[in-house]
Amino acid sequence: MGGALELFGSLTTFAFGLVVGVFVPLYLMAMPEPVVNWALRLFPPNHKPRAREVLSIMRASLLRWLKGRLLSMAMVGVLWRVALYLIGIPGALFLGILAGLLEFVPYVGPVISTVPPVVLALAGDSTYVLWVLLSYLLIQQVEGFLLTPFIEGRVTSLHPAAVIVTVTIAGVAFGFLGVLLAVPTTLVVKVLVEECWFRRLEASEKAA
Numbered sequence: 001m002g003g004a005l006e007l008f009g010s011l012t013t014f015a016f017g018l019v020v021g022v023f024v025p026l027y028l029m030a031m032p033e034p035v036v037n038w039a040l041r042l043f044p045p046n047h048k049p050r051a052r053e054v055l056s057i058m059r060a061s062l063l064r065w066l067k068g069r070l071l072s073m074a075m076v077g078v079l080w081r082v083a084l085y086l087i088g089i090p091g092a093l094f095l096g097i098l099a100g101l102l103e104f105v106p107y108v109g110p111v112i113s114t115v116p117p118v119v120l121a122l123a124g125d126s127t128y129v130l131w132v133l134l135s136y137l138l139i140q141q142v143e144g145f146l147l148t149p150f151i152e153g154r155v156t157s158l159h160p161a162a163v164i165v166t167v168t169i170a171g172v173a174f175g176f177l178g179v180l181l182a183v184p185t186t187l188v189v190k191v192l193v194e195e196c197w198f199r200r201l202e203a204s205e206k207a208a
Helices: 002-030 033-040 045-087 092-102 108-123 127-156 160-207
Strands: none
Touching: 033 045, 045 092, 045 108, 045 127, 045 160, 092 108, 108 127
């Protein structure tokens, strides 16, 4: 019972994190006006134009991050497709697409994407299993330390080292959900600091 409850809790956390990390941002970016209008009610009338401007900058930053994430997913899918084709695993195209889609979920998604190729490798030549696992390790190294930090750093103006550090700290502190929301949360904080603090200091310096 303890193991079953622990598994249920893990699956619940996974499902909740997937909904929060995927569907909520997509909804907010596709239909921002209801949320923006509600948020503007928190500000006095003379501050509403500036608040709307900051929220618009936030949305643009999150859209750039999402596009970069989708590009990283596509590249991982292509790498998986090529690797599985060269190894000789049947259905390499479908498995590559599946790996690219699951890549959106950090840590858990890539592990799940290796299960079908390993099962198919076991059904054929057992030596293929080793090649599939080596391909997984290589692709994850390329994705984790090259593709994601570089692409997200370019599209979000975050330094690649900052992306790695942020994801690592959030993962240690908050687990799966922290990893999923680390970069978009950092983007929101970055916009708030730049627009609400740095710009005010620069305006004061110019006035002086």
